[in-house]
Amino acid sequence: MLGKLDAYLRFNEAALSLRSQRQAVLASNIANGDTPNYKARDIDFTSALQTALDKSGGNVPATLKTTAAKHFPNPLQAAGTNADGTPLLYRGVVQGAVDGNTVDMDVERNQFTDNAVRYEAGITMINAQIKHMMAAIQGGN
Template sequence: MAEGLFGVHAAALEVRSQRMGVLASNIANASTPNFKARDIDFTTALNAVESQPGGVGADLGGAVKYRVPTNPSMDGNTVELSTEQTAFAENAVQYQSTLAFLNGRIGQITRALKGE
């Protein structure tokens, strides 16, 4: 039922949330030797979430990819802090936009149920 009410936006919110965690992990491990930065391919992950019943907590294994660094470090860490911070900020804006849309949709449904 939620899928019909919220369309692709509920699944998108789930993927953006999971991506936020992956990007935060990259930033937190920026100085960890041999840490390999990862990211989530949004389209692949969205398809995975939409294809699974319930969608929440969907396995995104195939959508999680290792980042190829433009300037690898000597200790084997592939996190490039500026890249990760930019991706995190962009994802946060997209997450907030999706959340605002869903909140508006919930408001419409609530008003309709109240007969306003």
């Protein structure tokens, strides 16, 4: 039963998690807009979502074994990845800067806003899914 519930919500859960990670990356780009030699980063959302869905295809969650209670459960990740292994890509240079910074504030603000709107849409979709489940449980229409 719980496996079917997980499968029912898997897509929107994975999409929201990736949208949240992408929002943090975009916010970091905006925050470093004046940092010399900072290179703007982003996530390839489509391939990251496909990878997340492929990984979560089974109902067994991936857990790490630790040898002591104080060990961190997450593995060390490379500098070019998020904690879940999603690769961070460099954004193409739209207009170069003298200080080597590749952040274009117009692009970043647009991407940030677009991602925020899509995140809200994902929340709306999960709310609709939960309402449908509640209606089915309660026998409503």
